[in-house]
Amino acid sequence: MRTPAAPDRGRFGVLIVEDDNTIGHHLETGLRSNGYAPTWSRAGTGALVEASQGSYDALLLDLGLPDMDGLDVARALRARFPDLLIIILTARTDDIDVIAGLDAGADDYLVKPFSLTVLLARLRAHLRRRTTASPPPEPVTLGDLVLDETARRCTLHGVDIPLRPKEFELLALLGRHAGEAVSRETLMAQVWDENWFGSTKTLDVTMAGLRRRLTAAAQASPRPAHMPQITTLRGHGYRLEKPPE
Template sequence: MWTTGARDEVSVLLIEDDEVIGRHVEAGLRSHGYAVAWIRTGGSGLAEADRNPVDVVLLDLGLPDTDGIDVARQLRNAHPDVLILILTARSEEIDVIAGLDAGADDYLVKPFSLTVLLARLRAHLRRRPAAAPEPGELIRIGDLAVDIAARRCRLGDREVELRPKEFELLAVLIQRPGEAVSREALMAEVWDENWFGPTKTLDVTMSSLRRRLQAAAEAHVPVALPALTTLRGHGYRLDPPKPPDGG
């Protein structure tokens, strides 16, 4: 059941089987004006997300019926724009990377404070796209075209489906072609200027963005794909496509 506070425009689906944590987080979110549905299993959580529109999913990894990584992957595939924050007792880097690579936007390691959770939510929600340029205004580099207002990406005649953070990362870089953009600048623009999580999030998102663009390039006739260049110790740069051999 959804419980609502003073404002109900942000709906949060909490998938957590721990009774103490669940009650604490549900009460804290509700007291700050979020609409909350608390579900205790992965399967029920997926069903709830399909039944009711949801803005944010807070997802425990250690669920009784399925692994939270699989739930994150299914949520991201079915609901590309939902904000997914993982709540986990697993602090190993490999587990964190697996969660982010499955589609999560962020994670908190248990035990965490409600204050930190609320701060993370505010930071992510501030980054939600607002009305900006008119749809149809394309930024092109080679055969890559990005419509920032419509949040669409095309490579040649093929539309490329990107996750929210992948698109926002590409949007920052394509507006600065050939410019070295620092890790700190990318974290501030794509995540938040007060980000206090690990920059590993950036690397995982960049890796996924590269894979999606490369897969789109390989699925069609040859296209001129810009290069996402890693600048060790600094950040990333979007370089124009290399000319064909002999060109």
């Protein structure tokens, strides 16, 4: 592992986890020349140490690491850094591998070989969405569920429901349009990227995870939970049903 100086916090810090020297060098050079502050690790264990010692906005993660599975790295860092942007870089093209990566906590993925131009576009889109200033929206109350976008909190009876970043953003978008049909295209454009190049399985995996977490929270609640339900609209998208008064 190579450990450069800590990232310049005037720029976005990016942790690269890639054991291929050619790809790693290409990513490090390309990111630095485009205004990012990259740090390059060649192994999963080293990346976990580096992540705990530095401050990073994004993680570019290869799945085929020499010492541990990249999915385990994704899970560990997602648990420790809920707001970290995780983009998986993989040579695995099977749908099951892509779904596993997203379910492990990744926000996005690129299948090798990929162009630096596309990677930079993805980074800009994700990071712009996280930093664009806008008036703070009022909390949305749906039965016993409260969504506070300013605090990025989802609570049931005042108890936090731990949601991954994309799960929260997906629920927040549906919550702002509770009772309305929201198309898959709208969800992909606003939660991910209007120039998304990948499969919409990303949406399906995130939605499945969101539903599991809401169900688990309702089951763990010490008293009956008055919860909104997410309805799948075949061929269109989803609708968040308002709980009856």
